[in-house]
Amino acid sequence: MNKHISPRLNRRAFVIGTAAVGAGLAIGLDLPLGGPSVVRAADGSPEIGAWVVVRPDDTVVIRIARSEMGQGSLTGLAQLVAEELECDWTKVTTEYPTPGQSVARKRVWGDFSTGGSRGIRSSQDYVRKGGATARVMLIQAAADAWKVPASECRAENSVITHTPSGRTTTYGKVAEAAAKLTPPADVKLKDPKDWKLIGKGVNRLDTADKTTGAMVYGIDVKLPGMLNAAIKDCPVFGGKLKSFDEAKIADMKGVKKVVKVGDTAVAVVADTWWHAKTALEALPIVWDEGDNAKVSSESIAKWLAEGLDNSQPAYVGNKNGDAKAAIAGAAKKVEAVYSYPYQNHATMEPMNATALYTADKCEVWCGTQNGEAAFAAVLEASGLPAEKCDVHKVMLGGGFGRRGQTDYVRQAVMIAKQMPGTPIKLLWSREEDMAHGRYHPITQCKMTGAFDANNNLIALHYRLSGQSILFSLRPEALQNGMDPAAFQGVAQSGEAAFGYSVPNLLVEHAMRNPHVPPGFWRGVNVNHNAIYMECFMDELAHAAGQDPLEFRRKLMGNHPKHLAVLNAVAEKIGWNTPAPQGVYRGIAQVMGYGSYVAGAAEISVTDGSKIKVHRIVASTDPGYVVNPAQVERQVAGSFVYGLSALFYGGCTVKDGKIEQTNFDTYNSMRINEMPKVETVMVPSGGFWGGVGEPTIGVAAPAVLNAYFAATGKRIRQVPLRDQNITFA
Amino acid sequence: MANLTINGKTFTLDVEPDTPLLWAIRENAGLTGTKYGCGIAQCGACTVHLDGVAMRSCGISVSEAEGKQITTIEGLASGDTLHKVQEAWIAQDVPQCGYCQSGMIMAVAALLNEKPKPTDADIDEAITNICRCGTFQQVREAIHTIASA
Numbered sequence: 001m002n003k004h005i006s007p008r009l010n011r012r013a014f015v016i017g018t019a020a021v022g023a024g025l026a027i028g029l030d031l032p033l034g035g036p037s038v039v040r041a042a043d044g045s046p047e048i049g050a051w052v053v054v055r056p057d058d059t060v061v062i063r064i065a066r067s068e069m070g071q072g073s074l075t076g077l078a079q080l081v082a083e084e085l086e087c088d089w090t091k092v093t094t095e096y097p098t099p100g101q102s103v104a105r106k107r108v109w110g111d112f113s114t115g116g117s118r119g120i121r122s123s124q125d126y127v128r129k130g131g132a133t134a135r136v137m138l139i140q141a142a143a144d145a146w147k148v149p150a151s152e153c154r155a156e157n158s159v160i161t162h163t164p165s166g167r168t169t170t171y172g173k174v175a176e177a178a179a180k181l182t183p184p185a186d187v188k189l190k191d192p193k194d195w196k197l198i199g200k201g202v203n204r205l206d207t208a209d210k211t212t213g214a215m216v217y218g219i220d221v222k223l224p225g226m227l228n229a230a231i232k233d234c235p236v237f238g239g240k241l242k243s244f245d246e247a248k249i250a251d252m253k254g255v256k257k258v259v260k261v262g263d264t265a266v267a268v269v270a271d272t273w274w275h276a277k278t279a280l281e282a283l284p285i286v287w288d289e290g291d292n293a294k295v296s297s298e299s300i301a302k303w304l305a306e307g308l309d310n311s312q313p314a315y316v317g318n319k320n321g322d323a324k325a326a327i328a329g330a331a332k333k334v335e336a337v338y339s340y341p342y343q344n345h346a347t348m349e350p351m352n353a354t355a356l357y358t359a360d361k362c363e364v365w366c367g368t369q370n371g372e373a374a375f376a377a378v379l380e381a382s383g384l385p386a387e388k389c390d391v392h393k394v395m396l397g398g399g400f401g402r403r404g405q406t407d408y409v410r411q412a413v414m415i416a417k418q419m420p421g422t423p424i425k426l427l428w429s430r431e432e433d434m435a436h437g438r439y440h441p442i443t444q445c446k447m448t449g450a451f452d453a454n455n456n457l458i459a460l461h462y463r464l465s466g467q468s469i470l471f472s473l474r475p476e477a478l479q480n481g482m483d484p485a486a487f488q489g490v491a492q493s494g495e496a497a498f499g500y501s502v503p504n505l506l507v508e509h510a511m512r513n514p515h516v517p518p519g520f521w522r523g524v525n526v527n528h529n530a531i532y533m534e535c536f537m538d539e540l541a542h543a544a545g546q547d548p549l550e551f552r553r554k555l556m557g558n559h560p561k562h563l564a565v566l567n568a569v570a571e572k573i574g575w576n577t578p579a580p581q582g583v584y585r586g587i588a589q590v591m592g593y594g595s596y597v598a599g600a601a602e603i604s605v606t607d608g609s610k611i612k613v614h615r616i617v618a619s620t621d622p623g624y625v626v627n628p629a630q631v632e633r634q635v636a637g638s639f640v641y642g643l644s645a646l647f648y649g650g651c652t653v654k655d656g657k658i659e660q661t662n663f664d665t666y667n668s669m670r671i672n673e674m675p676k677v678e679t680v681m682v683p684s685g686g687f688w689g690g691v692g693e694p695t696i697g698v699a700a701p702a703v704l705n706a707y708f709a710a711t712g713k714r715i716r717q718v719p720l721r722d723q724n725i726t727f728a
Numbered sequence: 729m730a731n732l733t734i735n736g737k738t739f740t741l742d743v744e745p746d747t748p749l750l751w752a753i754r755e756n757a758g759l760t761g762t763k764y765g766c767g768i769a770q771c772g773a774c775t776v777h778l779d780g781v782a783m784r785s786c787g788i789s790v791s792e793a794e795g796k797q798i799t800t801i802e803g804l805a806s807g808d809t810l811h812k813v814q815e816a817w818i819a820q821d822v823p824q825c826g827y828c829q830s831g832m833i834m835a836v837a838a839l840l841n842e843k844p845k846p847t848d849a850d851i852d853e854a855i856t857n858i859c860r861c862g863t864f865q866q867v868r869e870a871i872h873t874i875a876s877a
Contacts, residue, residue: 069825070823070824070825070826070861071824072824203818203819203821204821204823206826207817207818207821207822207823207826208818209826210817210823210826210829211801211810211813211814211817211818211822211823211826211829211833212761212801212802212804212805212810212814213759213760213761213762213800213801213802213830214761214802215826216760217763217827219760219763219764220760222758222760228755253744272751272755272756273751273755274747274748274751274755346860347825347827347860348763348765348771348773348825348827348828348858348859348860348861349763349764349765349825349827350764350765395825395826396825397763397825397826397827397828398825398827398860398861399825400860427764429767430765430766430767430768629821633821633824633862633863633865633866636862636864636865637824637861637862637863638862639862640859640860640861640862640864641860641862644860662766662767662768662770663765663766663768663770663771663858664768664770668771668858668860669862669864670855670856670857670858670864671851671852671855671856671857671864671867671868672851672852672853672855672856674862674864674865676865676868677865
């Protein structure tokens with residue numbers, strides 16, 4: 001079935017991208033500081049190491065390499081630096097270094113990638129050291145001026161005090177002298193018990209401008225002489241642009257130029273985007289759709305279903321005992337097949353980027369989750385060397401994984417390159433955004449559970465069939481062809497480990513890659529694995545005649561952290577007390593991104609098809625909680641994202657194209673459908689887990705298990721829209 | 729050409745009469761606080777006030793908006809004094825990415841104008857904006873805080 005080919009890889013961009021990432025591991029982590037000569041910020045204030053700039057008025061500017069897209073880690077990262085710096089939090093502001101600056105300084109700010117719930121957990125050590133280093137240098141500068149030992153001085157709230165004499169000075173006053181000092185080779189970080197700012201739910205640093213319209217997102221970038229571009233890429237993935245008749249639109253108002261963008265797309269450049277879009281819609285275009293135009297959701301489903309058959313090849317991701325033999329000899333067997341569809345990220349702000357290309361420079365302004373990947377895309381598309389390129393990051397109107405990709409950046413540069421000297425803002429219409437996502441991968445899963453005569457679960461066979469994200473986007477991460485990330489949430493160990501002990505276990509993946517390009521969609525493979533596993537656990541519990549919570553608990557003795565979050569939601573929702581009349585409960589747990597999460601829902605169902613969600617309880621153990629207010633928002637938002645996908649999401653394929661075009665066919669939850677999420681944080685310390693994604697995995701199974709409790713009917717397919725089940 | 733009154737100021741804009749108000753506001757008047765989300769009046773990111781009523785500006789033509797008082801997010805504050813919705817949004821840290829919040833704030837301001845003490849049911853009925861980050865809980869709490877002030 002060779003029409004299901006993977007999208008063509010851009011080899012050159014890939015090589016540049018991975019070279020940059022590889023360097024980070026070698027250099028970024030052990031060089032959190034600049035050299036001994038004074039480095040100045042744009043306003044002339046001195047850097048005290050690469051992470052901190054101190055202005056004469058005691059304002060502290062904290063550099064943030066990761067991107068803010070609503071998840072709050074800009075504020076959390078600043079808290080980490082400020083905790084060690086001992087600065088006045090009310091005078092903290094932040095700025096993004098550019099990827100070009102970072103590359104020029106040997107990646108002094110480390111990795112820019114903002115995905116995989118890594119913003120805090122992957123940089124917490126070196127950003128805290130950046131803060132501590134600056135504090136040591138500032139204290140030393142004060143001690144030098146006073147001619148006293150630094151050990152007699154301490155810092156708090158940006159004020160340095162010489163303890164014996166009581167003399168004081170401020171960070172702003174000693175910053176110039178501090179910047180000239182050689183940074184200490186090593187600094188000691190605070191014991192978590194001494195944290196004052198980490199763990200506090202301080203307000204975000206970026207809120208005010210979001211309430212007045214002043215915040216600049218990519219779509220809002222304005223440059224002198226800028227023109228606007230609208231684009232259409234071949235709606236069949238893998239297809240090409242054959243021809244277009246630009247004469248038909250040449251006279252339309254505002255149209256400046258019609259340009260081919262690579263082999264697959266055409267863009268209209270006009271004075272305004274509205275004119276560009278209007279003209280693009282009138283442009284006659286002929287596509288060479290290719291063989292992929294024969295693919296449909298039905299053909300994909302059939303191909304994936306074949307992969308569920310044990311005779312087909314599969315990669316083994318987790319195994320102990322002999323599941324197949326134990327199932328064959330079991331007293332009782334339970335089997336079920338589930339599926340999960342493609343999902344579009346549907347960020348509120350459609351993809352866009354603004355590019356200015358001249359013969360010796362190429363600059364891009366855009367929202368991106370990975371400044372360095374965007375930078376690599378600019379290099380590749382412009383053909384210019386690193387020192388002549390840069391990317392200026394602006395606020396993202398949502399990311400959810402979509403803006404980790406750089407297709408829209410590359411397109412903007414390819415258009416701008418055809419109009420040297422003119423800044424071009426490329427904006428996708430919502431329809432283009434829906435048609436050219438990097439979709440949540442499509443999978444099916446057949447699960448077989450087996451019991452002994454005493455209703456003990458003795459075997460579990462978990463067989464996935466479907467798409468691999470890494471195969472398409474990071475083939476270098478495959479392990480002898482296997483996608484290790486496919487097992488997120490059901491893996492043997494690591495940051496997304498399976499939480500149950502089953503004596504005979506087989507978890508495997510028959511990889512089948514349809515032509516629809518997959519991407520990292522907030523939660524990624526945890527999402528479907530958690531639905532499959534947690535709904536099937538519920539099925540097994542009922543088959544064994546046991547309470548779903550008690551059934552799980554018996555399998556979780558060796559997984560105390562998984563169990564602790566499950567117990568926390570059970571207690572909070574009152575699992576052992578009766579639910580109100582007509583209200584039913586469901587429960588689920590999973591581990592992802594280094595954190596342990598669980599969720600429980602209370603719902604009522606009318607006529608078997610109208611669901612009202614009354615209550616949601618969620619618990620999370622991310623090791624340490626940097627900002628509980630933001631964690632609470634991420635957990636609640638995860639339910640909105642996960643339940644939107646459950647009820648309304650799902651992208652279907654017809655004639656090789658995605659059928660959904662806008663929010664009328666790809667809806668999202670509204671305020672009336674969303675109950676309060678009661679978040680229980682149970683940070684157990686000693687590790688750093690991610691927060692932005694794991695909870696999405698438990699949102700759908702908690703509700704689906706409650707639906708079974710209410711109706712006795714199992715739902716094994718998403719979305720509910722296609723089964724005529726809606727919100728009440 | 730069209731004459732639009734936006735935030736109390738008259739703009740004479742070189743636009744066709746059927747241009748959606750959203751794009752006239754963003755591209756011709758240069759006020760980018762009002763956001764594009766869907767273009768088909770589904771998501772509410774482009775919500776503005778027309779004579780005090782919350783409307784989705786992507787679905788209104790410039791010709792329909794002429795002669796009306798148009799208020800955008802940039803015009804919600806009175807000079808340097810923020811509107812009570814903006815103040816509550818800041819105090820309670822409502823926005824996440826914030827992209828939909830211009831429209832959300834405009835919708836909430838119109839609701840509170842009409843019903844100063846809305847019930848949860850009133851909120852459910854009036855606030856139909858999409859927020860993919862999922863700020864609904866904070867939105868609801870902030871509305872109640874304003875109403876009880």
